Amino acid sequence: MEKTDVEILFEQIDNITETVQQYSNETYLDSLAVTLEVIFYQHPPEGMDEKLQEQLQNFIPQLDVSKYKTTEIRKALQLAMLKGMKGATQxxxxxxxxxxxxxxxxxxxxxxxxxxxxxxxxxxxxxxxxxxxxxxxxxxxxxxxxxxxxxxxxxxxxxxxxxxxxxxxxxxxxxxxxxxxxxxxxxxxxxxxxxxxxxxxxxxxxxxxxxxxxxxxxxxxxxxxxxxxxxxxxxxxxxxxxxxxxxxxxxxxxxxxxxxxxxxxxxxxxxxxxxxxxxxxxxxxxxxxxxxxxxxxxxxxxxxxxxxxxxxxxxxxxxxxxxxxxxx
Incomplete structure (x- = not known):
């Protein structure tokens, strides 16, 4: 079955977030915040691990959110946030x-x-x-x-x-x-x-x-x-x-x-x-x-x-x- 645009975008966001999480030892939600910054500014934040910066630079060209509808972006982000909240007890x-x-x-x-x-x-x-x-x-x-x-x-x-x-x-x-x-x-x-x-x-x-x-x-x-x-x-x-x-x-x-x-x-x-x-x-x-x-x-x-x-x-x-x- 062909993937929807929401699923494709979610998978891309999820891949980057998991990569950030591996290097930063932060929670999924905090790593997701870094991911969204990278997507928005189209470059990694300064002062982060060099290897992680390299990895993120590779992700950036593949991810262009401007081609998605607003509701698709919202739903893909929602899926990522729900994944991060699964383990949250609060x-x-x-x-x-x-x-x-x-x-x-x-x-x-x-x-x-x-x-x-x-x-x-x-x-x-x-x-x-x-x-x-x-x-x-x-x-x-x-x-x-x-x-x-x-x-x-x-x-x-x-x-x-x-x-x-x-x-x-x-x-x-x-x-x-x-x-x-x-x-x-x-x-x-x-x-x-x-x-x-x-x-x-x-x-x-x-x-x-x-x-x-x-x-x-x-x-x-x-x-x-x-x-x-x-x-x-x-x-x-x-x-x-x-x-x-x-x-x-x-x-x-x-x-x-x-x-x-x-x-x-x-x-x-x-x-x-x-x-x-x-x-x-x-x-x-x-x-x-x-x-x-x-x-x-x-x-x-x-x-x-x-x-x-x-x-x-x-x-x-x-x-x-x-x-x-x-x-x-």
């Missing part, structure tokens, strides 16, 4: 599945339809796969911002954006600290799940825990609301248990006061490695002077992405819901 080193990222992009297009010069922000961008998948589907994005605290992931995200010729302004910081950022029209995020270790910083949030560590996924929702314009939208990939946890009463009250729930989509179990990793998508609108609650929020049980007929039916129902409820 939760934040898990990537948003492609099908889920595409779904978020579809929803982003629906809630921002007709909006010119859209300002978008992902406060937990990881390697940037979600924000770039959404950008591929949004025609009206003006300014795009993203934040990530992990140095390896943000390095990969910036190189990823450069190779795809996407203009994204990155913040390298703890995303629960203040940003030098004007409010945006749309926030998208695959929420980091777990406890936030900085209790002093958490004290500034309404959604802080009454005792012990606060949930970072709750604080991320509040932080995102802070940087959204009144009437703006937020699309979160959330853990299935978000509204059933021990601190969920506080979250319910906070959302009731500050947001309208646009919809909740339960994603198919098949999109995730296991039942405990299962996620949903939560769509919110920040309350503003001209906003009103939705009569009937969009509640959807998404079928397996492989079930084409069921998927078409669900999309038709969702399109009808958006046509009826988002005409304001």
């Amino acid at each position: 939760q934040q080193h898990l990537m948003t599945p492609e099908t889920v990222a595409l779904f978020v992009g579809y929803l982003a297009g629906k809630v921002t339809a007709g909006k010119k010069n859209l300002r978008m922000f992902d406060p937990a961008s990881g390697t940037g796969n979600l924000v770039m998948a959404v950008l591929d589907q949004l025609e009206t994005a003006g300014s795009v911002f993203a934040s990530e605290v992990d140095p390896t992931l943000i390095n990969l995200a910036v190189l990823n954006a450069n190779l795809q010729k996407k203009e994204i302004e990155y913040f390298h910081q703890d995303s629960l600290r203040p940003f030098l950022l004007d409010p945006v029209d749309l926030v998208i995020s695959d929420l980091p799940v777990g406890y936030y270790p900085d209790d002093i910083r958490a004290n500034d949030f309404e959604l802080k825990a009454d005792e012990g560590h606060s949930y970072s996924h709750h604080l991320f929702i509040e932080q995102s609301m802070k940087y959204t314009t009144p009437g703006g939208y937020l699309i979160f990939v959330i853990p299935e248990f978000l509204f059933d946890s021990d601190q969920s009463d506080k979250l319910h009250a906070y959302l009731q006061e500050n947001a309208h729930i646009v919809g909740v989509l339960q994603l198919p179990e098949t999109a995730f490695k296991s039942e405990k990793n299962r996620k949903s998508i939560l769509i919110l609108q920040k309350k503003g002077p001209n906003t009103t609650a939705f009569n009937q929020p969009l509640l959807v049980q998404v079928p397996s992405f492989k079930e084409t007929k069921a998927m078409d039916d669900i999309l038709a129902q969702m399109n009808a819901w958006f046509a009826e409820n988002m005409n304001s």
Whole structure:
């Protein structure tokens, strides 16, 4: 069977990364960052092992990313990053599945339809796969911002954006600290799940825990609301248990006061490695002077992405819901 362009490009990136890894004794993800620099600048970084430099010089003429489509580059890089994350134990080193990222992009297009010069922000961008998948589907994005605290992931995200010729302004910081950022029209995020270790910083949030560590996924929702314009939208990939946890009463009250729930989509179990990793998508609108609650929020049980007929039916129902409820 003939290889696709995505497979060909992935294999080339993978070969170079493994070569870098042999010489540098770094992780696959850190070696991948070196590879992407070499591809982008078309020469090896200065100060590296001479033998490795020679090897990389041999790879460079064979690798011309300009002949690939942006989506092919994104998917090939995604495969390389997934390979690097296979051995990673940290939760934040898990990537948003492609099908889920595409779904978020579809929803982003629906809630921002007709909006010119859209300002978008992902406060937990990881390697940037979600924000770039959404950008591929949004025609009206003006300014795009993203934040990530992990140095390896943000390095990969910036190189990823450069190779795809996407203009994204990155913040390298703890995303629960203040940003030098004007409010945006749309926030998208695959929420980091777990406890936030900085209790002093958490004290500034309404959604802080009454005792012990606060949930970072709750604080991320509040932080995102802070940087959204009144009437703006937020699309979160959330853990299935978000509204059933021990601190969920506080979250319910906070959302009731500050947001309208646009919809909740339960994603198919098949999109995730296991039942405990299962996620949903939560769509919110920040309350503003001209906003009103939705009569009937969009509640959807998404079928397996492989079930084409069921998927078409669900999309038709969702399109009808958006046509009826988002005409304001």
